[in-house]
Amino acid sequence: MPMPASARPESGASGLSRIIDAAPLVIFLGMLIYIGFNAPNFMSFGTMQLVLNQSVPVVVVCLGLSIVVMAGGDDVVSGGIDLSIPATAVICAGIIAQLVTNTDTPLLLAIALALGAAMFIGIVAGLMVTRLGMTPLLTTLALFVAVVGVTKVVTSSRRINVDDPFIIFLRDGEILGISAGVVITLALVLVFYHFIHRTKWGLNLQAVGGSCEAAEISGLKPGHFLFWAFVIAAFTGFLASFFLLARGSGSSPGTENNLMLEMVLATFLGAAFSPRRVVTLWGAVLGAVLVAALSIGFKTMGVNVFWTGLIKGSLILVVLALAALSSRVKS
Amino acid sequence: MSIFRKTAIAGLLASVVFAGSAFAGEHLSLSGKRIGVAVVGTQHFWDREAFNGAVATVEALGGEVMAVDGGRDNQVHADNHDILLAAGVDAVISILGDGAVEPKFEALQDAGIPVFTVDHPSPFSVNNTTSDNYYMGTTIGRYMADAIGGEGKVAVFNAFEGALRICGIRAGLWKYVLADYPGIEIIQPELAEEFANAPEDARKQTLDLLSQYPEGTLDAIHVGCWDQPAIGIVQALEEAGRTDIVVTALDGGPETLEIMAEDGSPFVANVAQQPNLIGSTSAMNVARYFAGETLLPQTYVDVLPVNGQAEAKAVYAELGYGTLD
Incomplete structure (x- = not known):
């Protein structure tokens, strides 16, 4: 049957957009397969578990960032973004390490104080953005700097070892043969997923972020949701601190920068993998795991350490460029 | 020239001669071995030079290098040891690092992979090469x-x-x-x-x-x-x-x-210090270990004290950094 003339260009465009759509995932999978063939032992259960293990703290803070982006909209400057989460994670880790190791405070009390600090940061961020109307990007960047500063005071900028059995369990323990950290993180992801996608409050939060005006017309208060998104994000920072302590067997200064970089990369890379190019929980989780897989892959392949950063950065730029191109082709 | 300087230079020469003779005389080889080299960062001169010294010597001895860089983040550095473990290298040279690496060394030791440290004494390390x-x-x-x-x-x-x-x-x-x-x-x-x-x-x-x-x-x-x-x-x-x-x-x-x-x-x-020589010495120690030699827990590499402007210029030249006038 001859195709109507008017349909042809459209089908060409959608074919092109389908190819561009699939490109980010194809590139990443292609890279991983290439690494698999060239890196010894990469395609093994041990390495897969290692990838998941190492991505755990990033996955947890990505949950927080995705929720803020969902509530505030995905414009990087004016929308929702929270760069302070890694600083919250680092200060909570610092508080727990300092109190447990250097002052013999019971773990539970140290945890309670860390939680208090995290909630304070979340509330401050939320109020500054929603009540004072400050730009989230700059507000949370400034908070990041301030909180890291306080962390230095708390820990005297020194390394603190932690050998509490609970933290050691998170590091070495296994649940059903899988690393405890990975299992607990998976459970957290499922809880957050349920909360955001299966509860009325979560769906309203997404509606507010999707279209602020439409949400207001239907009686929702965008400020309310964005405020709580910041508080939840700070809570994910608090949760991530346990995995930081476990990973490092204590608190080492200077962890926050890499964590922030990977959190932002993973979350927005995740958007490139989602069909609608929006930040999603699963996208962020996938982004975090893929970034970890890629870094471990390059290291396993023995890529010259002086080049790894450039290769990783370029690859991510290509994926994001394709995502941008795809949106343009569609519109 | 102070007596300390003379001692230090004599020590330096001795260690270079010793290293040279070790290459030639002992027939040390890392051929067929894959050696993981983990460095805490490569931004600073010391770290980079120790790393370069280790990598160059492993390669000169016929070994293959698998290098990982912590980007001056101690946690990333510690995590990198897991990657070396998963890749199943034959030995690991670990440069610097704080307490976060200890459980990683222990895991490597448990897996039968010997760990050689640089500037990091550890109960799980076969040998630590360091300055005095x-x-x-x-x-x-x-x-x-x-x-x-x-x-x-x-x-x-x-x-x-x-x-x-x-x-x-x-x-x-x-x-x-x-x-x-x-x-x-x-x-x-x-x-x-x-x-x-x-x-x-x-x-x-x-x-x-x-x-x-x-x-x-x-x-x-x-x-x-x-x-x-x-x-x-x-x-x-x-x-x-x-x-x-x-x-x-x-x-x-x-x-x-x-x-x-x-x-x-x-x-x-x-x-x-002589970071390049320290890294290189550590790699030599890996080869000695595989040749069945018994290593002392610590290998000390000589240092050069620098007291004042004139000595700074002299040491700069002695260590091969160039000339300062």
Whole structure:
């Protein structure tokens, strides 16, 4: 049957957009397969578990960032973004390490104080953005700097070892043969997923972020949701601190920068993998795991350490460029 | 030329000759072996040189290198050991790192992969190759005390005394020497420098310190374990016009030797290490281990004390960094 003339260009465009759509995932999978063939032992259960293990703290803070982006909209400057989460994670880790190791405070009390600090940061961020109307990007960047500063005071900028059995369990323990950290993180992801996608409050939060005006017309208060998104994000920072302590067997200064970089990369890379190019929980989780897989892959392949950063950065730029191109082709 | 200098140079020559003869005489080989080399970062001269020395020697001995870089983040550095474990390398050379690496060393040992450390003594390491940290700590203590006439107030950047054993030795022995100078007072609390962004961080902290201690109330600033913060300290002293305050540090990388060589530099004493030789020696030790030799737990590589401008220029040339005039 001859195709109507008017349909042809459209089908060409959608074919092109389908190819561009699939490109980010194809590139990443292609890279991983290439690494698999060239890196010894990469395609093994041990390495897969290692990838998941190492991505755990990033996955947890990505949950927080995705929720803020969902509530505030995905414009990087004016929308929702929270760069302070890694600083919250680092200060909570610092508080727990300092109190447990250097002052013999019971773990539970140290945890309670860390939680208090995290909630304070979340509330401050939320109020500054929603009540004072400050730009989230700059507000949370400034908070990041301030909180890291306080962390230095708390820990005297020194390394603190932690050998509490609970933290050691998170590091070495296994649940059903899988690393405890990975299992607990998976459970957290499922809880957050349920909360955001299966509860009325979560769906309203997404509606507010999707279209602020439409949400207001239907009686929702965008400020309310964005405020709580910041508080939840700070809570994910608090949760991530346990995995930081476990990973490092204590608190080492200077962890926050890499964590922030990977959190932002993973979350927005995740958007490139989602069909609608929006930040999603699963996208962020996938982004975090893929970034970890890629870094471990390059290291396993023995890529010259002086080049790894450039290769990783370029690859991510290509994926994001394709995502941008795809949106343009569609519109 | 001081007796210490002569001893140090003799030691240097001996170690080079020894290393050379080891290549030729012992027929050491790492052929068919894959050696993981984990370094905490490659931004700083010391780390990079130790890393380059290890990598070049493993390759020269016919081995294959699998290198991982922590980007000056101790947790990333520790995690990198898991990657070496999963890849199943034959041995690991681990350069620097804090307490976070210990469980990783233990896991490697449990998997039958021998660990060789550089500047990180550990119960799980077959051998640790390091500078003579004891000599470094006492020498810099004496030089600093002499430079301020045996009395005065001293501020110290000392973030790692409790976290890294090598820093515990260096800062501890510096204090041990100063205990015999009742006129020298170490300002409390001690300062803690950043690990990743040390020069800029030390610059800011020094400017704060100078505003707290007006002219005539501070005599020296010492960096307890390395030299990167000293770059920022000297910058701050020059900005504030307070170059009467004496600066001392350790490691003696080319950047700080260059600062010492400037006319009227406040940076007066240092102890230079040989990071490339340390990395290379560690790789040689891996080969000796596979050749069935018994290694001592610690291998010490000689250091070169640097007291004043003229010695800075001389050591700079001796270590092959070029010439300073």
